[in-house]
Amino acid sequence: MCGIVGLFLKNPKLEPELGAMLAQMLDVMCDRGPDSAGFAVYGSGTPGLVKLTLRGPAGTDFAKIGTAIGHPVMPRDTHAVLSVSASEEAGVRAALARIAPEVRVVGTGSRMELYKEVGLPADVARRFGLEGMSGTHAIGHTRMATESAVTTDGAHPFSTGPDQCLVHNGSLSNHAGVRRQLAREGVRVNTENDSEVAAAYLTYRIAQGDTLGEALTHSLDDLDGFYTFVVGTESGFGVLRDPIACKPAVMAETDDYVAFGSEYRALAGLPGISSARLFEPEPAKVYFWDRAA
């Protein structure tokens, strides 16, 4: 079943509230997906620096790892964020692989931080302190596993490019074929999860020169199955449903924000919701909001 939430703020005054608003939305979606949860938050960035979100097994001593590689890390439960200059990134990744091979880089970008774990979504959000995070936009997911095992690797969001992430409700029927095609193009997909294939497909299309809108439009031709995608980029977020529109979706727009939920319940606690424009995204129609626009 799975639950998806997304929030894109138009009013900068709400930015300190982003995490709290998303945490509440994710909490409501617990019963759509109690297996695991995750979220990506687009917070502040430092020009010239790349944020790496790291994930290690429970008990990983991130402070020690930071000292060893010569960069401070900001730990949050099993994850940690590390900021390095673009020129240092390759060296830091190599050092990480050497010093702490059990730690993985699960997201990179100038602003995106990505957290996910197995467990009840409300607990996952609490463990990572989502409520206290600020930013311009964020997406989240509560998973009811169908196409692959209940593991942290199988949790959403999936990030396969800088500042790009995707959450998915549904199941893709041709993910094995798309995976093989992507492999032929040199694109590596790390997990058995069908949703990571969708994320990698979009990253591949964008690398080929597509805008996000074009990449989403192409996915209507190339990805078969049931899906509602919510995707995040450095400056915006997009929504796409398959042409049959099997998976539920509802959106709310006010002067202050655009919000997405698998059900209205997820939106019910947002400020000004009673006067928001509520609508159901149409099947096979690409929706995209951008900060830069």
Add this chain to the structure above:
Amino acid sequence: MRLALTPAVEAAVTVDLASSSLRELNAALHKLAPDTTEAYWKIANPAGRHALAAGLDAPVTVEIDGPVGYYCAGMNKQARVIVNGNAGVGVGENMMSGFIHVKGDASQSAGATGNGGLLVIDGNASARCGISMKGIDIVVKGSVGHLSAFMGQAGTLTVLGDAGEALGDSLYEAKLFVRGSVAGLGADCVEKEMREEHKALLAAKLEAAGLLGAVDIGEFRRYGSARTLYHFHVDNVSNY
């Protein structure tokens, strides 16, 4: 926890779902006898909860102030359910009789498999409105999404706006009236002549929905089954 029963208006039972549980509300509604004096219920703060006022079987009015989630008023018998807001998936699913009025938009599968009664949606309905309808009358003042009245068996679907792709796919005997454009007809669904008897039928449905005189019956077109898919025939295999 007990339901907060307070007389808001004369003879009304007010239930605030911010402080009362949905389970208790539905249980209280299910207990209503045919001759109940608690004939008018006002529900505050529904917040998109699922299965609100589902399974009613008493001649009462339930007015819900705000958006509801899935399957609101599902399986309804006798009752009038008014939603002052949007409705989620499957509003009025399998209703048997009574009246449901959604004053906002409805999501997918509104009135699905409905056997009787009247469902009026002031806004738009999404995909598969009236899927497998079996006698229900549905009036949508806005537009309906794709595959509406899919496998419709009996009843009427009246749309004042437009219809999406594959209207009436694999239709049996439901009667479809659309005032606006139709993006496409599904397998075995065809436009049919609007005879006097159909105009009278449409007028009756519009009257029941409080719309008689508000719209011109001459603007509607009728769609129905070509009846070529009733029995399996190998020549039609690609249409199934």
